[in-house]
Amino acid sequence: MQSAAKTVNEYLNEFPKERKSALLKLRECILNSIPKGFEEQMSYGMIGYVVPHSIYPKGYHCNPTLPLPFINIASQKNFIALYHMGIYVIPELLQWFTTEYPKHSNQKLDMGKSCIRFKKLDQIPFDLIAELSKKITVENWIHAYEAHLKKRLY
Template sequence: MKSEATSVKAYMADLPAERQVVIEQLRHIILDNLPEGFQETMSYGMIGYVVPHSLYPDGYHCSPDLPLPFINIASQKNFIALYHSGIYSSPELLAWFVDEYPKYCKSKLDMGKSCIRFKNINKIPFELIAQLVAKVSVQEWIALYENARKVPTKRN
C-alpha cells in the first residue's frame, strides 16, 4: 500500500493505532542503530533511509534525482515490511541474516529479494533488526551498490 504522505509524521498519522506503535518502534530501532550518513525521508511511499545526494551525487540509477535507497519500512495490507537493499546485494549479509533469524524468532522467515515480511506484528525480532541495520556503513553500501551495477566486459 503506497502512501501519498509527504512526511514521516503524516505517514505515521495515517496508520491504524496498532501499526503506529510497531512502525514507530522499528523507526527508533533503525535510527538508533543506523550508521552515520544515512538520512530518513519518505521514499517510494514508505519511510526510507537513504544515502543523500550530498554523499552520493549520482543518486539512484533508476531515478538519479532520487537519493540512493538503502532501507524502507512500510505498513502493507497484510504485514509490516522491512526492505533492506544490503540483503539483496550481499550474499554474505543474507546468509548471516537467514542463519540468525531462528535464534530470535520461532516463526518461519517470510522473505523476498530484499523484503522481510512480518505478518504477526507481535513477533518482530527487533534486536536482530537492530544488528542488521548496524552492519552496513554508508561507504560499504555505496561500494556494494556500485559493484552490483558493474556490467561485465567481454574479454578477447
C-alpha cells in the same frame, strides 16, 4: 501500498494504534542503529533510509534525481515490510541474516529478494533488525551497490 504522505510523521499518523506502535518501534530501532550518513525521509511512499545526494551525487541508477535507497519500512495490507537492499546485494549479509533469524523469532522467515515480511506484529525481532541496520556503513553500501551495478551491466 504506497502513501502520498509528505513526511514520516504524516505517514505514521495514517495507521491504527497497533500498526503505528509496531512501525514506531521498528523506526526507533533503525534510527538508533543505522550508521551516520544515512538520512530518513519518505521514499517510494514509505519511510526510507537513503544515502543523500550530498554524499552520493550520482543518486539511484533507476532515477538519478532520487537518493540512493538502503532501507525502507512500510505498512502493507497484511504485513509490515522491511526492505533492506543490503541483503539483496551482499550474499554474506543475507546468509548471516537467515542464520540469525531463527535465534530471534519462532516465526518462519517470510522473505523476498530484499523484503522481509512481518505478519505477526508482536513477533518482529527488533533486536535483530537493529543489528542488521548497523552492519553496513554508507561507504560500504556505496561500494557494494556500485559493484553489484557493474556486475549487472557487464
